[in-house]
Amino acid sequence: MQSRRRFIQGIMLSAGALALPRIAPARAPDGVRVVSTWDFGVGANAAAWQVLGAGGSALDAAEAGARWAEADLCNPTVGRCGNPDRDGVLALDASIMDGDGRCGAVAALEDILHPVSVARAVMEKTPHVMLVGQGAQQFAVAQGFEKTPLLTDEARQAWREWLETSEYDPRINVERRQRPGDRSNHDTLGILALDAAGRLAGACTTSGMAWKMHGRVGDSPIVGAGLYVDNEVGAATASGVGEEMIRNAASFLVVELMRQGRSPLQACREAIERVVRKRPEASRHLQVCFLAMNKAGEVGAFALHEGFVYAMQDGGEGPHDALHESGAVYATGQS
Template sequence: MIDRRKFITKTALGTVAVGTLYSCVDNGIKPHDPQQKNGAVKEGEKKVKKPVLISTWNHGLPANEEAWKTLKNGGSGLDAVEAGVKVAEADPKVSSVGYGGWPDRDGKVTLDACIMDHEFNCGSVAFLQNIKHPISVARKVMEKTPHIMLVGEGAKQFALEQGFKEENLLTPEAEKAYREWLQKSEYKPVINIENHDTISMLAIDENGDLSGACTTSGAAWKVHGRVGDSPIIGAGLFLDNEVGSAAATGLGEAVIRTSGSAMVVELMRQGKSPYEACKEIVERIHKIYRNRPDLEYLQIGFIALNKQGEYGAYCLRPGFNYAVYDEEHGNRLIDGEYEIS
């Protein structure tokens, strides 16, 4: 872990123009506006805003509430993000994560997740079935094995060995939606309903350490066996504790093509604010997809949190929102700025 960390962090953080890093808040001031006051670090100051949570979509609000309990009790960011996203995993009303997630085109609910801490330790599971909390299995992979990713039956076997219980994750509501989809069997996901497929959460804790988690049931009506970006370190989630963290939501194939979250972090290393870094990668994805037929159902969003506790987000189309929790403003939902209408 140490050798990898040294390799990735060769570029000195001291070159970052800290004064350009601004928070994205819901007070009517754009996140990159130099008049932004909340959480902005003025040049020469070293104050870090902490703790801070940011997570994707409106189901990020209850997830943040749970994660905040851990942070305010002095717990680690890793414990907080795991506890937070488990709320969405267990909620049958969340159709894109865990229990209640809409199935693939064979009627199977398959889950992906990854988790990462401030020391570059990470764990991941993909194509996992019948286990409600893939994020906790991913953490066990990180802590109990020499590997990073387990998939399919191997991931399920490992989960059962670790004491997780097998259960049916297809709710009556999800099954009904599947039966309705079968009438046409078209893979043209409805933007922000059938293809946002994730909850991602980033945290900076009282120690100033970064952590992240990402978990999903994947895009609705996907081909059985499909895996998106959510369990892939560097695509759906990435962090460098000397720079910042980033996570993605939306169509996983687009994120994988750009190593999206890793690139957001690298742009922050080069001096961009969280908002600016997210925006540049969304623009890059838009350029790649501009003349592709699947642009019509493409939605992508990124969230980012830097080492100073400043955050930002950006998405391709209207409809993406994200939840932020900090000491100053509490827990709130923010509409993401977007590239195209």
């Protein structure tokens, strides 16, 4: 099933009236491309395109797009406006990966604005892949990142209202569109970039599920689950209920399916079908989404349920940014 393309005009999205960064018109070489999850991916792509359009690296572009989501976007599931856990603590997760196999991640990081940049510092300045909790914060401060409170008044009030019932019932992402005032949904920002040198990179950043157990970590900072990149094949990222991605090493699976000859669309769909086969009953109530790009710049996406969209920007003719609706297993009646 081919994705349906809807071009975005101007710099405002009707789905959320996001304030997007302005970029100067730029024509990059054919094949240069950046894709991101969800409607706010348009803003992340615009920030990344400032790097790609100037001939910069895919790694720098992926970081730039994720940094925009962490600081400039105000979304209850990403960055500084994220909802806290059930104890009222806002903890952020992020990962970054270069196509040469280098990667870094942080999890349960508190009071640091740009976890994706801390993840990159872990990749470039330590012998490790992941730092968590107080250790991640200690490292960030040592690297010059400023420690600052991030929990907003709005998120704190939403947490207090949640405490009245303390009901924890994650919903599939499509319901965010049906109930735009609901702050409880979970939309991760995953971004994949392909630069003029043919190099791939990606990043993933999130505040995780609202009202989660303190210390819970989802797929976003887990290399191979929420993000995987290989210059020889392609890249993949995921969104939705992270436990399902971890159980299936999902982003790695998508890349390996592309290695076996599947297109990005085919790989995403096959990975979704595997999730359904393993946990058919749970799959009826959870959202799982994959976005992939191969080394040639071909893009594909698939989800369990309707509602998953992704943004793409390249150097071709016409509008620089476009929003696409993915296929969905249950929307097509296949389970």
